[in-house]
Amino acid sequence: MIKVLIAEDKRLIGEGFKFIIDSDNEIEVVGLALNGYEAFELCKLHNPELVLMDLKMPCCDGIEGTKLIKSYSSDIKVLVLTTFDDDDIVAEALKNGADGYILKDINAEKLIATIKGTSKGLNVIDESVYQNIVNRFNQTDNKKPEYALTEREIKLIELVVCGKSNKEIAAALKITEGRVKNIITSILSKLGLSDRTSLAVYAVKNKYINKRFNYD
Incomplete structure (x- = not known):
C-alpha cells in the first residue's frame, strides 16, 4: 500500500x-x-x-x-x-x-x-513544463563546450535522473557519499551547469541516458 x-x-x-x-x-x-x-x-x-x-x-x-x-x-x-x-x-x-x-x-x-x-x-x-525547461536550457547551451564524461560519471548522472539520493548513489556505485558529492560537483563544473535539474535536462538532451522525466 x-x-x-x-x-x-x-x-x-x-x-x-x-x-x-x-x-x-x-x-x-x-x-x-x-x-x-x-x-x-x-x-x-x-x-x-x-x-x-x-x-x-x-x-x-x-x-x-x-x-x-x-x-x-x-x-x-x-x-x-x-x-x-x-x-x-x-x-x-x-x-x-x-x-x-x-x-x-x-x-x-x-x-x-x-x-x-x-x-x-x-x-x-x-x-509542457519539461519543454519549457529544455527550451530555456537550449538558449544557453550552445555556448557550452562538449566534454567527454567517464562511464562512472554517466552512471552517476543516470542515478541522479532516477531520483536517487547521494546515499543510494553511493551504495549503487560502492563509493562514499562524500565521493558522490565531489563527482557531482566536478560534473557540474565540467559542463558549466548550476544544479541537478540542469544536469538531468542536459543528460536527456544529449542522449547520455534514454530515460525522460515525463511519465505516462
Whole structure:
C-alpha cells in the first residue's frame, strides 16, 4: 500500500484529490495538510511514501515544505502540484528536492499513474513544463563546450535522473557519499551547469541516458 499525504490549502480541492486517490486499492491517503509546515509535521507522524504538494500555500509554501520534508527524510517522494506552469518555480522546487511536477488539471487516471510511478523512483514532470525547461536550457547551451564524461560519471548522472539520493548513489556505485558529492560537483563544473535539474535536462538532451522525466 502506497501511503500518500496531501498538502493543499483549499480543503475542497484537497478532499477532491483524496477521493480520487483513495479510489485506487493500492494507495491510501494518510493525511491532509493546509501548508508546507503541517505537511512536514504529518510526515514525521505518518511516514508516507509520497507527498502531493501544492506550491501556493500560506505560512509555509510548497517550496519550503519540500525542503523541510527532504531534510527530514530523502526517501519521502514529493510530487509538486500547481496551476502555475512557471519554470522558475519548478526549478526552485526541484532544487529543494521535489521528485516531480504536475499541473492541477491532470486527469484522475494519470494522477494515479503518476503517484505510482513517482513512488517507484521515476522523476515525473508535466510535458509542457519539461519543454519549457529544455527550451530555456537550449538558449544557453550552445555556448557550452562538449566534454567527454567517464562511464562512472554517466552512471552517476543516470542515478541522479532516477531520483536517487547521494546515499543510494553511493551504495549503487560502492563509493562514499562524500565521493558522490565531489563527482557531482566536478560534473557540474565540467559542463558549466548550476544544479541537478540542469544536469538531468542536459543528460536527456544529449542522449547520455534514454530515460525522460515525463511519465505516462
